[in-house]
Amino acid sequence: MKPVDRHLADILATVQPLAPLEVELERALGCVLAEDVSSPVPLPPFDNSAMDGYAVRAEDVAAAPVSLPVIEDIAAGDGELRAIGPGLVTRIMTGAPLPAGADAVVPVEWTDGGTTRVTIHKPAGPGHAVRRAGEDVKGGDVVLREGTRIGAAQLGILAGVGRRRVTVRPRPRVVVLSTGAELAEPGSPLAPGQIWESNSFMLAAAVREAGGEGFRAGAVTDDPQVFLDRLDAQLVRADAVITSGGVSMGAYEPVKEALSPLGTVSFEKVAMQPGMPQGFGVVGPDEVPIFALPGNPVSSFVSFILFVRPALRRMQGLPANLPETVRATTTAALRSPSGRRSYLRGVLSGTTVDTVRGQGSHQLAALASANALVVVPEDVTELPAGAEVEVIPL
Numbered sequence: 222m223k224p225v226d227r228h229l230a231d232i233l234a235t236v237q238p239l240a241p242l243e244v245e246l247e248r249a250l251g252c253v254l255a256e257d258v259s260s261p262v263p264l265p266p267f268d269n270s271a272m273d274g275y276a277v278r279a280e281d282v283a284a285a286p287v288s289l290p291v292i293e294d295i296a297a298g299d300g301e302l303r304a305i306g307p308g309l310v311t312r313i314m315t316g317a318p319l320p321a322g323a324d325a326v327v328p329v330e331w332t333d334g335g336t337t338r339v340t341i342h343k344p345a346g347p348g349h350a351v352r353r354a355g356e357d358v359k360g361g362d363v364v365l366r367e368g369t370r371i372g373a374a375q376l377g378i379l380a381g382v383g384r385r386r387v388t389v390r391p392r393p394r395v396v397v398l399s400t401g402a403e404l405a406e407p408g409s410p411l412a413p414g415q416i417w418e419s420n421s422f423m424l425a426a427a428v429r430e431a432g433g434e435g436f437r438a439g440a441v442t443d444d445p446q447v448f449l450d451r452l453d454a455q456l457v458r459a460d461a462v463i464t465s466g467g468v469s470m471g472a473y474e475p476v477k478e479a480l481s482p483l484g485t486v487s488f489e490k491v492a493m494q495p496g497m498p499q500g501f502g503v504v505g506p507d508e509v510p511i512f513a514l515p516g517n518p519v520s521s522f523v524s525f526i527l528f529v530r531p532a533l534r535r536m537q538g539l540p541a542n543l544p545e546t547v548r549a550t551t552t553a554a555l556r557s558p559s560g561r562r563s564y565l566r567g568v569l570s571g572t573t574v575d576t577v578r579g580q581g582s583h584q585l586a587a588l589a590s591a592n593a594l595v596v597v598p599e600d601v602t603e604l605p606a607g608a609e610v611e612v613i614p615l
């Protein structure tokens with residue numbers, strides 16, 4: 222059997238970052254930056270007021286209470302300002318530029334609020350309620366580095382430095398295709414022998430969680446030609462394809478039967494539980510990576526975490542971050558098959574982890590109740606309670 226780490230290494234050697242693309246800012250959310258972004262100006266661009274109040278010379282209000290004449294009103298957005306001379310003040314609003322001569326702002330709450338003359342009850346020291354130019358960003362400074370995932374705050378600062386378009390690695394478009402004659406669409410009644418199709422929903426959702434766009438291409442029956450035709454039709458919009466089912470040893474294994482003759486996809490047994498039968502390779506003239514995952518729902522989920530997610534990160538220009546693990550202590554003894562690395566479904570709380578009831582590859586409800594995978598090495602078949610293990614948080 223092929224070791225898990227070698228299978229992942231083969232995948233990461235094949236999958237390449239997607240070509241950078243310039244997009245409108247509105248479309249950049251969730252994408253990864255493919256350029257360093259710097260600010261053409263300092264931020265804030267000018268000294269300005271942090272509060273609604275009065276721009277003053279601090280020395281003029283040091284002896285407060287004092288009464289001083291107000292020479293003008295400055296709103297945010299005003300650009301033409303009169304400098305204030307000794308003993309004069311300007312009424313100023315939050316975000317408005319500080320007039321020359323002023324070095325402090327007295328909040329309106331410390332005054333009588335006068336508009337032609339104001340009585341200031343309390344002194345404000347130099348710099349009080351003043352936001353300095355360049356305090357957030359110096360002109361020319363890089364604000365976001367290539368490889369940063371663009372969330373709401375990152376999108377905000379891109380606009381804040383004046384960008385309308387930005388160069389990103391696009392979200393990988395991933396087509397998810399299920400196979401199996403037994404699969405019925407959720408929402409429709411079950412005929413004898415059928416189950417509701419769940420893998421395409423789960424895997425498309427996992428793609429979205431990993432920063433890609435997942436497209437369900439539905440389920441096809443066990444005819445290899447039907448599978449190939451559907452795959453062909455979907456390839457135009459795919460940066461990667463995930464299939465589920467049809468890769469094991471049965472009489473009807475459409476994925477394996479259809480893809481093996483191409484010579485570009487290999488099927489192997491990977492030394493893991495769940496998720497032993499795995500196919501990986503490339504298809505179509507553009508050599509689109511294809512992950513042929515086993516059909517058992519827990520097997521396909523674990524395969525996604527171990528193999529597809531790192532590949533999607535790579536496509537987005539991120540470090541693969543092979544499933545990151547934490548250390549935890551088992552609360553009960555556990556067993557694991559020999560010769561396969563197992564990924565038991567567990568609940569991690571703090572630094573302890575307990576495996577959930579129902580470790581079969583078909584037990585999707587048990588997976589849905591778990592928040593972690595407990596990694597048990599290939600050569601370990603039993604662990605006592607209190608053993609230290611590696612855990613992949615989900």
Ligand SMILES: Nc1nc2c(c(=O)[nH]1)N[C@H]1C(S)=C(S)[C@@H](COP(=O)(O)OP(=O)(O)OC[C@H]3O[C@@H](n4cnc5c(N)ncnc54)[C@H](O)[C@@H]3O)O[C@H]1N2
Pocket residue numbers: 399400401403404416417418419420421465466467468469470471474495496497498514515516517518520582583
């Ligand atoms: N003789 C052997 N039989 C099996 C072996 C083996 O080595 N020798 N391996 C087992 C292992 S391990 C796994 S995992 C499965 C993999 O099977 P396939 O990838 O061929 O998948 P199917 O046969 O199509 O389905 C397996 C199982 O999963 C259910 N399934 C499939 N697709 C979906 C879906 N989209 N939504 C929900 N459930 C799905 C399907 O009904 C089957 O119960 O093979 C073992 N057999």
Ligand code: MOO
Pocket residue numbers: 493494495496497498515517519520582
């Ligand atoms: O991958 Mo299968 O789940 O090992 O049972």
Ligand SMILES: [Mg+2]
Pocket residue numbers: 466467468469470471473474516
């Ligand atoms: Mg099968």
